[in-house]
Amino acid sequence: MARVTAQKGDPNWWRGAVIYQVYPRSFQDTTGDGIGDIRGITQRLPHIASLGVDAIWLSPFFTSPMADMGYDVSDYCNVDPMFGTLADFDAMMAECERLGLKVIIDQVISHTSDRHPWFVESRASRTNPRADWYVWADPKPDGTAPNNWLSIFGGPGWEWDGVRKQYYMHNFLASQPDLNFHNPDVQDAVLATVKFWLDRGVHGFRLDTVNYYFHDKQLRNNPPMVYDPDSTGLETDTNPYSMQNHLYDKSQPENIEFLKRLRSLLDDYDCRTTVGEVGDADRSLTTLAIYTSGNDKLHMCYTFDLLSPRFTAEHIRSVVSKCQEIVTNGWVCWAFSNHDVVRHVSRFMETPDEREAIARLAISVLSSLRGSICLYQGEELGLPEAELSFEDLRDPYGIRFWPAFKGRDGCRTPMVWEAGKPLGGFSEGPKAWLPVPPEHMALSVDAQEADEGSVLNHYRRTLGFRKAHAALLDGDLTFLDTQADVLAFIREKGGERLLFVFNLTREAKDFPLTGAFADAQPMPMPGYAPAVEGKVVKLSPLDAFCARL
Structure with missing residues (x-):
């Protein structure tokens, strides 16, 4: 077990903090296999620190079959060999401490991989000790699924298991079964994994799909909903999931008490924080307000409200004003980009020659808002969305809905560090896991370092001003x-x-x-x-x- 680093200082450091999101498989490869790794993150930490940010957020690096790029966890307490080892993680933590960066890690606890030992045991029978650790239900008399719940990634939110002769619930891929948080043993097990990383010194957690933990025990059908396809950057009218009002498959009232348990655990440690991801359509800000109120649940949350295609005064004023009206004693974290949406310069610009102006203005607006902010790797370079062919896709969401929805790979292509090197200096191997777009090469870190007027240097000055x-x-x-x-x-x-x-x-x-x-x-x-x-x-x-x- 790694030593526990004492976390002293301002317990409210997260209020107004700037958090830089690292997508590990696309940040820096040090082994030549074309996939980024933890040693690569450590190598590039000085770049992150030079921006003037307060913390990094690492997307999942846990052991996983990678059906959903690590958001399908099979071991919460280890590093996938693809990314390195726990020793590599500890070395990265030490370098972050030296550079004054705090570390937030993705905690994906609403579901696991179907290869997680918990699920392997749960599906083996209806009587084993973990039989009730996942959401199992009998079929209707005609053999169809228990209700009309859908998967975000397409199709029903239920998968048939021939061994148990029951359906299990999955909000995402069929290989991502949902945990049953109504079972207190599940809560205890999940919190034990959180404690593992707290003891290892991490400063906080980004909680994936934080409003998805609990489901309606009665398994009631979701009613239909008229959906505005422009209201977020993630869900679109090409996906039937958007056609339901998700009253019963997420955002259940029982989640409040679990979040209090989670907060109580974090409060046993100094200077820790949580960032919840709330996807709840028109109810997102209301859910955020509930989850961050009272200093006994989450520290802050973010929603998809500013991850839309709309970069207008009217839209920003409407979203932020509504937030201030609803979130009266909680805290919000704002972002224009992340690993799930089209990069914001591509969403916001009307012509390609606006790219730099949009990149500069967007960070200036974001840095001026009340709240904490998240930056996504590559946005400090003004990277546009990559245009990929179907053959290059790795994202199951994009593969499922192509070509109406091209998925999330376009924002996940590798960072470009050195314009004169193959693959932009991301890897010394022959090929990266996703293509490095030729148009990104001229926007590399080294190309922008020497240009005082570059987007990169504008980011540094703007964050310093903030x-x-x-x-x-x-x-x-x-x-x-x-x-x-x-x-x-x-x-x-x-x-x-x-x-x-x-x-x-x-x-x-x-x-x-x-x-x-x-x-x-x-x-x-x-x-x-x-x-x-x-x-x-x-x-x-x-x-x-x-x-x-």
């Missing part, structure tokens, strides 16, 4: 009633009041510095210096302005 102003970390945010296509708000804390104005349109806009803003003092904001003529700020397309009030 950290230099306490009002941006956890100060109040007040929107201004202005024209719908200009985003304007005030951030304030401890006597510091900052005015932000963002023009997210492709037209020039004027913002008057009159009335309450007559004495506003324009201040340098990384990457932006719009002209002020008299008492009017002249904003170019995709421009920004900041002033001290």
Whole structure:
């Protein structure tokens, strides 16, 4: 067992923190097999630290058959040999400590792999000690599934098992059976795996599908729902899952008490945190508010509300305002990109020549919002979504719904470190697990390092600006009633009041510095210096302005 590192310092370090997501298999390969590994992460940690972030979030690296790229865990307390060893993990932790980076790991506990020993035992009979560890149910008299629940990855949410002669529930792949959290033994076992990593020194957990832990005991059918396909970047109208109102297969009230148990465990350790992923359609912010209220459940959550194709003042103001109205004593974590959605520069730009401007403006907006923020590897380079052929796909979600939905591989291609090296310096092997797009090569880290005006250096300056102003970390945010296509708000804390104005349109806009803003003092904001003529700020397309009030 690794030594436990004492975690001293600010217990609220996570409030306003910047968290950098690492997708291990696409970050850095050190073995030549074309798959990233933990030693590769350790090698590239100085790059992450140079951005000025507070923590890293590692997507799953646990032992897994990799049917869903590691989100199908077969051993929660070990590293998959593909990624290295526990000793490699400990070395990475030590380097993070040296660089001042905290470590958050993905905890995928709503389901396991069907190869996990728990499930192997559970499916063996109806009488074994773990028979009730998963969600089993008898078929209807006609042999069909117990109810109408669907899998996000396509088809019914139930799979027939010929040994038990029952169906088992799976929200994702059939090889990802759902754990039965109504069984207290399951909760105990899951919390024991959390404790394993706490004792190893990790600073927190990103909780995958945190509202999926419990199901309705009565197995009631979900009612239909009219779905807006533009409301998230993940679920689309090509997937029948979106056609149900998921009242009974997730977000059950019993989850609250389990989250309290989880929080109680973390509170036994200093300076730990949790980030919950909430996917609950129109109820996401309400669920987030419940899960983060009262200081006895989760520390913070994120939703898919800003992971949509809409980069407009109206949309951002609507989402953030609704969050402030609903999440009154909880905490939110904002993001524009992650491993499940099309990269945001591709979602937001109208023409390819806008890529850099969109990349800069997006991080400037994100860094100005109230809440913590997550960055996804490669967004600091302004990487666009990769266009892949069907033959290159590895994502079961994309393979299932191609070509209407191309899946998530386009945002998961390898990082590009060195423009002059094969595979962008990601691997010295002959081939990467996903192709490295040729258009990404010119956007490599080394190519942008020397360019003061690069997206990479804009990220560094912007995150430095955020950290230099306490009002941006956890100060109040007040929107201004202005024209719908200009985003304007005030951030304030401890006597510091900052005015932000963002023009997210492709037209020039004027913002008057009159009335309450007559004495506003324009201040340098990384990457932006719009002209002020008299008492009017002249904003170019995709421009920004900041002033001290």
